[in-house]
Amino acid sequence: MKTNWWVRFSVLLVLIAAAVIVLLPTVMKFDENGSYPVKSKINLGLDLQGGLYMVLGIDFKKVYRDEIQTSARKIESLLKDEEIGLTIGALDATDPMDPKQAIALNKASDMENAKKKIKTIFGNTIRITKEEGEKLEIAMAHAVKTQIEQQSVGKSIEVIRNRIDEFGVTEPEIIAQGEDRIVVQLPGVRDIERAKELIGKTAKLEFKIVNDTIPPQTLQAWMEKAKAAGIVYKKGERFSEYIKKMNEFLAKDIPEGHELAFEKSPTHDESLNIPYVIEATPRITGDDLADARVQIDPQKNQPYVSMEFKTQGSKRFEETTGANVGRRMAVVLDGNVYSAPMIQGKIAGGHAQITLGGGANFNKTMTEARDLALVLRAGALPVQLDFLEQRTVGPNLGNDSIEKAKVASYIGCGLVFLFALVYYKFSGVIAIVTLLLNVLFTVAILVAIDATLTLPGIAGIALTVGMAVDSNIIIFEKIRDEVRKGISSYKAFDMGYNSALWTILDAHITQAAAGFCLLNFGTGPIRGFAITLLIGIAVTVYTAYYVSKILYELYMEKTDAKELSI
């Protein structure tokens, strides 16, 4: 036992040192670009620093309704070409998640022919749910619905994230919750109205011609040059600010009337953003666009995006495409390039189509086409988002809460310390040291794993201190039991610790079970509480058992363990 005492003691010292290193930036001010190895500070939750918490819900009912009605209209126009007349009937939304659209053919004899056409053109996306005489009923294919759901959530998160980047929030959290929920957390945001407006607003859509005369190597060289000059995208910075800086820096290199823009990487890895040199003035804007839909080319069985322009836009589009055949046209959303399809030829008549990456597999192309259509059509969020839950906390309340919780924690912990000292005398000192280390480690782990400290989290830490003393009490009481039996100090200490281990483990594991449930089902600040509680539980097992044992051994060594002060 004595041989590895030093090992355990060194481990403890290393851990304490590590915790202090991790916590220093939180306590002291460091230069961000300084040489200090740890940059992360403690992450304060919304309830402590103020900010905005929102739960957005996607209204799929509306999406489905729109989708099936549009399909019905498409069927109508396609069958008209085949000289099959029909009337679109009522929408049956008894099951709002699977609305059905009635269609009545003018002649019952057209039925077989009409069904065949619908199957060839909409094969995978439409299912016929009922047919009776001249009446038909269609609904969306289930696979399409699943796809819409997955895409809508992902796409909405992406759009919201881009906008938040624009707002300059350092630690935004935008995550999907369940199948139709998006949780947005913006700590430290003061101007809540603007943030809400920004998330809900319509994006700016522009079509700009790409300058392809600049070879990719040159673009790459520019990026390197900018990077060398220290122009890199910093987390929390507005993305448009970064683009502006890049353009200013490269002003001499970029041809007159052009600008640099990026296609942001879907993985949000900034180094993977693709740079484009595009004309500064848009040729066409979102206002010129009337509609955008995914269609399938029946001959090639390939999806494409068809666009319809308003009268003015249609003229401009014709001119632009005519003058730029063979060049690429960037679809720019909120200043970022979304995609850059090639112009195949002059496009007149107000209809245009964007064919996507040929040769790729059908489903992948379909996904891309749907994405693009969504972006073009809504120009904004792909679906209607409802604000389901919204919590805003003013910054002053957060400060007050911290102050009050701090004072209360000091008083509470102070009382526990006093209590331990009076009751257990010197052993109480050991208990206090382990409790202090408990708090130190818990907070350090919070910072290290980048977790968020919330008000209930502070409460959780204070509570852990109250309960952590329990493990010490269990050990001390067991040692007292042994001492009463007249066993020598050293043996009593040893037996006390040994028999207490499983009691402590059982008690903490069951408690952790409750903590995990809290983490799984809780929201917002409650999760913060669960995290601190779980960390606290893990830390307690180490400090209250192992650390106190190390300290005890040290103490017994010094006093020769003649008598235990317990």
Add this chain to the structure above:
Amino acid sequence: MIELIKHGTTIDFMGKRKYVMTFSLIITLICLYGIFYKTEYGVDFRGGAEVQTKFSKEVHLDTVRDVLGKAGFHDASVQTIGQPQDNEILIKVSADEASLNATTEKLTQALHTSFADNTAEIRKVDIVGPKAGAELRMSAVKAMFWAILSIMVYMAIRFDFRYAPGVMVSLLHDIIIVAGVLSFVGSEFSLHTVAALLSIIGYSVNDTVIVYDRIREHEDHGDQTKSLRTHINDAVNDTLSRTILTSVATLLVAASMYFFGGAALRDFFLAMSIGIIFGTYSSVYVAASTTLFIDELTRKSKSGNAQKATA
């Protein structure tokens, strides 16, 4: 050695269990009544909007009510929170999902214009749609269900099936009592209450495990001729001083958080404090008594079977 409970104390806890269990049963029933008929759900579960404001000067609740009434909020509930000198007021309004946003905007506007000389700082705005409210309710129930289930499974594996029901009964007992007491004192049932209830589950099971651990130790290593009843009594007496010490230490923290932690933490630690008291009580009485009860029941049916077999 300071000793809270003199060593060698032998209180016959199990001897009084009939009375105590009756007490528990009565109080549980009263609390169940409170949960079903008295509980006031907070904005988290009920849906609606809550605006917390802090006035720079003293303000009468009636004045605020008047102002809100003139602005069209006749059903608004207005109450003070925290210390009176803080001038903090909580305003609750109901509205349907679509108009919640507009409603709160109108409300804050009314406050700003009507109290130009007594600035109303909007400290917190919570808007929860009814759909979200229903979901939050569901997830709270789920969280508690899984917490109790996973604890029971662990107990059954680590200890014995005999012990698991005792844990469950005592946990339910504690949750019902805490939720019931909160409903009677008029504290709102919020997400924070759920967190407190789950922490109480954690605390209570911690306490119970320690008593059970001692019972098992007595059963495994103690005098084999003694009955389970004696083992339980011995174990509870053994751990009594630890049980009380821990409760006191935790209560010290919970109480100081309740008194000094500010309005936001008050409800949480009120629940915690009640939970600590009942959690301690239930690990001694409810959990151990249930175990003894089940043990006696199985013994009876076994001996009954044995008698039948011989007859």
